[in-house]
Amino acid sequence: MRIETDVTRLLGIDLPILQAGMSWASSCTALPLAVSRAGGLGVLAAGPMYIDALEQCIDEIKAGTDKPFAVNMPLYRKGAEEVLDLLEAKRIPAIIASQGGPKKYLDRFKAIGTKCIHVVAGEEHAVKAMNAGVDGLVVVGGEAGGHPPPSLVSTLVLVRAVSKVTGGRIPLIASGGFADGRGLLAALSLGAGAANFGTRFMATPEANVSDGYKQAVLNAGVSDTRTVGNGLGMIRAIGNRFTERMLELEGQGADIESRKDVFMAATLKMAAFDGDVEEGKLEAGQSTGLVDRVMPAAEVVEEIASDYVRALQELPSAVG
Incomplete structure (x- = not known):
């Protein structure tokens, strides 16, 4: 199955389903590899990883699939420059950067063809990142786990607000509150080209948590x-x-x-x-309240895509 959007075209993936970069949970090979193989975008979380373990995981993902993947990079982390040097040397397909400004990494990665996605939590930072030249934005709303925006504005409102101020000039990925295909349909209806799924992928055998x-x-x-x-x-x-x-x-x-x-x-x-x-x-x-079973990550991707199709078909058509 393929669901084509501006985000899938940007990243070269089949489905507008991104597995969020989650420290520990996706600081491993198994989860991002499974998601990328299934047609979404698997994201390796570099935040808590030692440099040698990060390099090993990148090599293992590359050996395991020829499909795109991304590395989530918190720019504030200790040893950030050394990590950025490694990611540049490995010529990763995409970087999803957070907790810092895009100027710190943008030029060097765009020069080697790496897609540069930046995480934002408000309209002002979205416009600044877009004007700086990033390729896409992850827009994080208040429902999100980990670090939601201090304002706690809901994803429903925030994605619409960012969509309005960016005016379709940059692909958006909605993040916060998504666990199934109906959530994906909602994200696309808000003006995003994909949804970011975090908590749902914690309940998989591949997630590196207890x-x-x-x-x-x-x-x-x-x-x-x-x-x-x-x-x-x-x-x-x-x-x-x-x-x-x-x-x-x-x-x-x-x-x-x-x-x-x-x-x-x-x-x-x-x-x-x-x-x-x-x-x-x-x-x-x-969205933890929407997750009721542990299942393989590839099956999660397939179920989200199938649920999306069913939900789309069930939407009422306009009359008159």
């Missing part, structure tokens, strides 16, 4: 995530003892240093790698 983390995703409802850490790099995560402590401190008006101590003591690695789902950061989006 079984406890995956079970927490399955157990949580749409109202069971919390946003904590305002002013500290706010995250959206499934509620647990860590989020309860943070919400209590925030409710008491605790000073930022007191909140920072608790916020920094908990890590994503604790939940994803160590399996500590009570004290670690269980980052996930509101």
Whole structure:
């Protein structure tokens, strides 16, 4: 099956389905490789990876498929320049950069033909990134797991707003709240050319997170995530003892240093790698409530595409 949009044409993929770059969950070969093989865009998350492990994963993905993939690059990470040098040397098909300005990487990657996608969370940054020359934008709304925009404006509103100010001059990828084909249809109707799926791909055998983390995703409802850490790099995560402590401190008006101590003591690695789902950061989006089973990543891609077709066929036609 192929669903052609400006994003699929830009990236050379069959389906407008992107697997979000998720630290730990897609800091591995298996998940991005499976998604790219299935016709979407698999994304290797470079954020927490050592340079040698990152190089090995890139080589393994290239050996496993001739289809495009991307590397998600948080520009603030320690050793960012060394990582950028590696990605340039490996001539990766696409880079999805976040948490920094595009001028830091744009020229060098466009010169070698790498597609440059930039993550934004508002109209102003979207226009700046577009004018800087990026090839596409990931627009992240408030439903997203990990780091949603501090404003928490919903994806439904934010994608429309960015679509209006960019006026169709750049491909958009909607991110936050998507778990199935009906979500993909909604994203395309808003003016995006693809949707970014994060939490849904956590519930796959290929996701590099603990079984406890995956079970927490399955157990949580749409109202069971919390946003904590305002002013500290706010995250959206499934509620647990860590989020309860943070919400209590925030409710008491605790000073930022007191909140920072608790916020920094908990890590994503604790939940994803160590399996500590009570004290670690269980980052996930509101779409966790739409995920009810673990299934192979390729089947997730196929199901999203099939659901999209059915949903499109079920839309009422105009009369008169």
